[in-house]
Amino acid sequence: MKIAMPVDDKSLETSISQSFGRAPYFLIYDTESKESLFLDNSAAASQGGAGVKAAQTIVDNKVAALLTPRCGENAAEVINKANIQMFKVINDSIKDNIEALKDGKLALLEEIHAGFHNHGGK
Amino acid sequence: MKIAVLSGKGGTGKTLVSVNLAAAAKESIYIDCDVEEPNGHLFFKPEDIKSEKISIKIPFVDETLCNGCRKCADFCKFNALAYIQPKLIVFDEVCHSCGGCVLICPEKALSENEKFIGEVQRGVSGNVTVITGILNTGEASGIPIIKKLLKDIPADKGVAFIDCPPGSACIVMESIKDADYCIFVAEPTLFGVHNLSMVYELVTLFAKPHGVVLNKCLEGENPAEEFCLKKGIKILGQIPYDNELGTLNSNALISVRETEKYRVMFSSLLQTVTMEVEACYSY
Numbered sequence: 001m002k003i004a005m006p007v008d009d010k011s012l013e014t015s016i017s018q019s020f021g022r023a024p025y026f027l028i029y030d031t032e033s034k035e036s037l038f039l040d041n042s043a044a045a046s047q048g049g050a051g052v053k054a055a056q057t058i059v060d061n062k063v064a065a066l067l068t069p070r071c072g073e074n075a076a077e078v079i080n081k082a083n084i085q086m087f088k089v090i091n092d093s094i095k096d097n098i099e100a101l102k103d104g105k106l107a108l109l110e111e112i113h114a115g116f117h118n119h120g121g122k
Numbered sequence: 123m124k125i126a127v128l129s130g131k132g133g134t135g136k137t138l139v140s141v142n143l144a145a146a147a148k149e150s151i152y153i154d155c156d157v158e159e160p161n162g163h164l165f166f167k168p169e170d171i172k173s174e175k176i177s178i179k180i181p182f183v184d185e186t187l188c189n190g191c192r193k194c195a196d197f198c199k200f201n202a203l204a205y206i207q208p209k210l211i212v213f214d215e216v217c218h219s220c221g222g223c224v225l226i227c228p229e230k231a232l233s234e235n236e237k238f239i240g241e242v243q244r245g246v247s248g249n250v251t252v253i254t255g256i257l258n259t260g261e262a263s264g265i266p267i268i269k270k271l272l273k274d275i276p277a278d279k280g281v282a283f284i285d286c287p288p289g290s291a292c293i294v295m296e297s298i299k300d301a302d303y304c305i306f307v308a309e310p311t312l313f314g315v316h317n318l319s320m321v322y323e324l325v326t327l328f329a330k331p332h333g334v335v336l337n338k339c340l341e342g343e344n345p346a347e348e349f350c351l352k353k354g355i356k357i358l359g360q361i362p363y364d365n366e367l368g369t370l371n372s373n374a375l376i377s378v379r380e381t382e383k384y385r386v387m388f389s390s391l392l393q394t395v396t397m398e399v400e401a402c403y404s405y
Contacts, residue, residue, distance in 0.1 A: 043201065047199065047200065048200050049216040051201075052201040052216060055204065056195065077211070077213075081209070
């Protein structure tokens, strides 16, 4: 299955980004073929509505799951409408989280924040 | 003439200053632009209130016409639209009501709905025309209400005092945009100086003539005063840290209308402000 993660660089060795909407890149990873694809997050520099635009990118890539440390409410609405499952990452390692997902050890992301809207976070 | 009263933080005395200056004038207009928590009306208790609802336009999609081309979502600079098969989603609170998506939709699937976000109330309190902007709780932006407040200022009702929201964000910029003069209200603390410097920077950027009223002044050093002297900001007046004034104010009374002492104090401040403004525009 195809999964997505917000990441800090275009490498499997990089860390998972602490922000979803304003993450610099997204990793689209296929757990069967082990293929990875890095996308620029065009929403990162948005004046506003970054979460909505970033979520649209995730939806357009037809992934089955999103692995992220956190997610804002507008982004979550888009992700949920597309029936993509959201999991909370256990640490910032891409590999650890892919393994944890395979082993069924990732919990669903249930805390959805109200968004930072230029008042905090990154 | 339009005079904006602002400060970098809440609770410095913007409403105290603007309400009392308006009350001290022969005839004036008081405009409450602090639309998230307007409180000037609590002092003025205006009568003959006429209320006008304020709405914004939010796109609305006809799903039978939308073919999912997403030109609207790509166009929207604010990312207020997302397309998730088979539906377009509109994020009302992200939308800035620019109307661009409606223009750009090749299928004419988008139209605009009115969404009420608050109201403007106009009333009278003796010599003062009181205009209050009220943003409904939970709405994202009060800017459409401020635009309305400042667009329809009566020309024949004297000087307009604009009681601004706290801070130095968009909502404050909108409030001071057309002002002829800006009055800062500052507290004698280091925190007060920090916030004063923020609004000072903003007003300088807008190239507005300005001066400061030092509020809650005590004996001893006043960091806000030192800042003004250093930056060459005109000090229009000082209001003492005064139990009697604080008590009147916390009982929602207009001190100018209650005691001779404060009538004299604010009349003198008004005279200084008027002379300053006239001096700025005498060339």
